[in-house]
Amino acid sequence: MAGGWNSKSDRVVPEHRGHDWPVGAGNPFDPELPWPGRLYWARGKPSRVFPADREPTGDELYAAIPMGYTTLATLERLALFRRGVRLRGWEQGSSAKADLMGYQPYQVMLPPDDEGRYQLVGVSWPERYAVEAAGQLSARVDGLVLLCRVLNHSNWH
Numbered sequence: 001m002a003g004g005w006n007s008k009s010d011r012v013v014p015e016h017r018g019h020d021w022p023v024g025a026g027n028p029f030d031p032e033l034p035w036p037g038r039l040y041w042a043r044g045k046p047s048r049v050f051p052a053d054r055e056p057t058g059d060e061l062y063a064a065i066p067m068g069y070t071t072l073a074t075l076e077r078l079a080l081f082r083r084g085v086r087l088r089g090w091e092q093g094s095s096a097k098a099d100l101m102g103y104q105p106y107q108v109m110l111p112p113d114d115e116g117r118y119q120l121v122g123v124s125w126p127e128r129y130a131v132e133a134a135g136q137l138s139a140r141v142d143g144l145v146l147l148c149r150v151l152n153h154s155n156w157h
Contacts, residue, residue, distance in 0.1 A: 014111035014144065018045035018118065021064035025050040029111050029144055031080050036090030039148075040065060041073040042156060045118050046109065049077060065156070072156035075107065075148035079131060084139030086131075103153045106130035108137055109146040123147075 016027040019040065025048030026033045037049035042065045050056065056064070065072065079089040104122025108130075112118050123133040130147060138145035 016048060017112040017116040019047040019065055021047055022050050022054075022056050022060065028077065028109065028146055029080065031088040036077045038074060038076050038151065041075055041107075041109075041120055043070050044120075045112075045116075046075075052076070067156050069157045072154055073103065073107075073150055074152040075109075076151050077146060078106075078127070078149055079134060079147040081135050081138035081145045081147070083142055084135050086135060103150050105150055106133075107148050107150060108134045109148060110141065111144050111146075 013027055013030045013032075016029075018028075019042070026037065028037070028039050028046050028049045030049075033049065035051045038052050038055065039049045040047040040061070047065070077090055080087045105125050106123050106127065107120050108123050110119040110121075121137075123130045123137075127149075134145050134147035
């Protein structure tokens with residue numbers, strides 16, 4: 001791990017307060033997970049992160065995140081920053097282009113606030129600009145920022 005992950009307080013991963021699914025999957029903000037992982041974003045919060053080769057079935061997804069006047073995005077973790085320092089980076093999986101329905105191809109996610117609200121914000125592309133923006137944002141908020149690539153985005157109703 002790069003610098004910025006030195007003190008015990010820096011090692012604290014924020015509690016996951018999003019969709020508590022898939023069972024046994026990880027916290028999107030955990031840099032210790034050995035795989036990059038994918039996650040879903042719906043109703044203003046993320047699912048847990050799962051390995052790309054263990055994508056949940058459609059029936060599981062419908063049960064965990066019921067359809068109803070929202071959108072569903074599939075995201076892939078690319079890098080995690082804390083206070084302007086890249087803690088962890090992951091290789092991109094698929095390079096296939098998706099229908100993003102107006103979404104920026106790269107998104108940064110901030111961990112939940114005290115009320116459990118996450119923030120997902122589109123950033124510039126290509127990837128090198130997204131990486132720079134995520135690092136700068138983490139320095140400005142003096143905390144964690146997760147950079148993700150949007151794999152898919154669809155109406156979920």
